Amino acid sequence: MTETVVGELADLELPVPRRCPFTQPAEYARLREQGPISKVRLAGGAEVWWVSGYEEGRAILADRRFSSDRRKDNFPIVDSDRAIRERFRSQPPSMIGMDGAEHAAARRAVVGEFTVRRLAALRPRIQQIVDRFIDDMLATDERPVDLVTALSLPVPSLVICELLGVPYTDHDFFQARTAALIRRTTASEERQRAVDELRAYLAELITHKESHPGDDLYSRQIDKQREEGTLDHAALVSMAFLLLLAGHETTANMISLGVLGLLNRPDQLAVIKADPDKTPMAVEELLRYFSIVEMVTSRVATEDVEIGGVTVKADEGVVISGLSANWDPAIFDDPADLDVERGARHHIAFGYGPHQCLGQNLARIELQIVFDTLFRRIPTLRLAAPVDALPFKADANIYGAYEVPVTW
Ligand code: HEM
Numbered sequence: 001m002t003e004t005v006v007g008e009l010a011d012l013e014l015p016v017p018r019r020c021p022f023t024q025p026a027e028y029a030r031l032r033e034q035g036p037i038s039k040v041r042l043a044g045g046a047e048v049w050w051v052s053g054y055e056e057g058r059a060i061l062a063d064r065r066f067s068s069d070r071r072k073d074n075f076p077i078v079d080s081d082r083a084i085r086e087r088f089r090s091q092p093p094s095m096i097g098m099d100g101a102e103h104a105a106a107r108r109a110v111v112g113e114f115t116v117r118r119l120a121a122l123r124p125r126i127q128q129i130v131d132r133f134i135d136d137m138l139a140t141d142e143r144p145v146d147l148v149t150a151l152s153l154p155v156p157s158l159v160i161c162e163l164l165g166v167p168y169t170d171h172d173f174f175q176a177r178t179a180a181l182i183r184r185t186t187a188s189e190e191r192q193r194a195v196d197e198l199r200a201y202l203a204e205l206i207t208h209k210e211s212h213p214g215d216d217l218y219s220r221q222i223d224k225q226r227e228e229g230t231l232d233h234a235a236l237v238s239m240a241f242l243l244l245l246a247g248h249e250t251t252a253n254m255i256s257l258g259v260l261g262l263l264n265r266p267d268q269l270a271v272i273k274a275d276p277d278k279t280p281m282a283v284e285e286l287l288r289y290f291s292i293v294e295m296v297t298s299r300v301a302t303e304d305v306e307i308g309g310v311t312v313k314a315d316e317g318v319v320i321s322g323l324s325a326n327w328d329p330a331i332f333d334d335p336a337d338l339d340v341e342r343g344a345r346h347h348i349a350f351g352y353g354p355h356q357c358l359g360q361n362l363a364r365i366e367l368q369i370v371f372d373t374l375f376r377r378i379p380t381l382r383l384a385a386p387v388d389a390l391p392f393k394a395d396a397n398i399y400g401a402y403e404v405p406v407t408w
Pocket of ligand 1: 068095096098107242243246247248250251253291292296298299348349350351352354355356357358359360362363385
């Protein structure tokens with residue numbers, strides 16, 4: 001058995017900020033060469049196992065001996081996220097931080113809202129929403145247009161607002177707080193305030209819906225819990241928080257990066273323009289290629305586990321690097337090549353196992369509709385600045401672009 005030790009990598013701060021969206025940090029490739037699982041230090045000092053291998057990553061994510069309980073002391077965390085963790089500790093967890101039967105029950109309660117059939121029924125409305133924001137883009141005389149504010153953020157925000165029952169008129173409020181929360185360089189008091197303000201906002205919204213139910217997910221959850229005699233206001237707020245946050249920020253970043261990725265590779269864009277039936281496959285490849293979430297798929301071992309030639313001891317933290325796993329050359333040939341026809345559906349950009357993304361099919365539909373509609377309606381769309389001049393979210397928990405100026 002080979003125990004990889006903290007050696008030359010001790011000073012390396014992981015995760016490494018990703019400056020260029022079209023490459024993986026060189027350090028990741030070096031770590032993979034060292035083995036599928038290596039001991040590293042996270043920014044701030046926590047010592048954890050870093051999983052580069054796809055097979056090992058999937059095995060851990062499917063293994064119940066690894067816990068998602070973010071309140072555990074050794075759950076992997078970078079220093080700048082510590083204050084946020086303390087804030088979350090004082091509140092009931094949402095499903096993403098639960099294990100076993102508790103997690104299964106929390107997930108079961110909402111899974112019916114995200115079935116393929118249910119989401120397919122939303123397609124026409126999502127198409128309308130996408131068309132509406134593209135109409136606005138086309139109606140403006142100003143150039144360049146920032147894709148992030150014109151399309152990437154408003155589409156998933158409005159979609160999730162309608163699904164959950166959050167007034168879209170409040171989008172500036174919750175988007176600003178989400179942005180502050182995910183940005184690691186925001187002062188910790190401001191990030192904590194963002195958590196408090198978002199929770200207070202959602203607590204008030206849920207209270208309102210308790211007496212004024214609407215035709216929305218939050219109201220249906222309240223109704224269900226009431227019928228079952230399990231109404232728990234604080235737990236509902238935690239669930240509401242997770243869905244609002246996860247429902248717009250991730251998809252928004254994938255829209256921005258996806259458009260960038262396709263504009264950067266006209267040959268690949270030509271494939272979906274020629275045959276839109278290939279867009280779903282292109283979406284999978286873009287999800288793999290950009291793998292925008294990283295620390296989200298962390299775990300802590302509850303007992304000793306032998307994996308990838310090492311022993312992960314009970315209480316040790318593990319980070320399954322989605323980007324490394326999805327760029328594992330043993331699984332994906334020439335992973336640095338964006339190839340929309342490769343058939344990348346087995347990527348782990350949505351995680352794997354019991355916590356695999358609940359909203360993945362919603363995200364897929366949104367991405368497919370946005371890419372098809374945008375490039376059909378604005379066929380001459382192009383970037384209005386060089387890629388290396390764009391501000392990327394190298395300092396955030398979810399990778400993306402802060403601004404994408406486009407013109408046509
Ligand atoms: C491109 C967009 C998205 C990406 C890349 C993404 C990624 C992920 C990943 C990697 C996980 C696994 C976390 C873990 O293993 O601990 C996850 C979980 C989750 N995602 Fe997403 N997500 C996206 C969109 C969405 C949307 C639109 C929603 C909608 C409401 C959503 C809701 C959730 C929820 C509730 C969980 C927790 C599931 C559980 O713990 O059982 N996500 N997501």
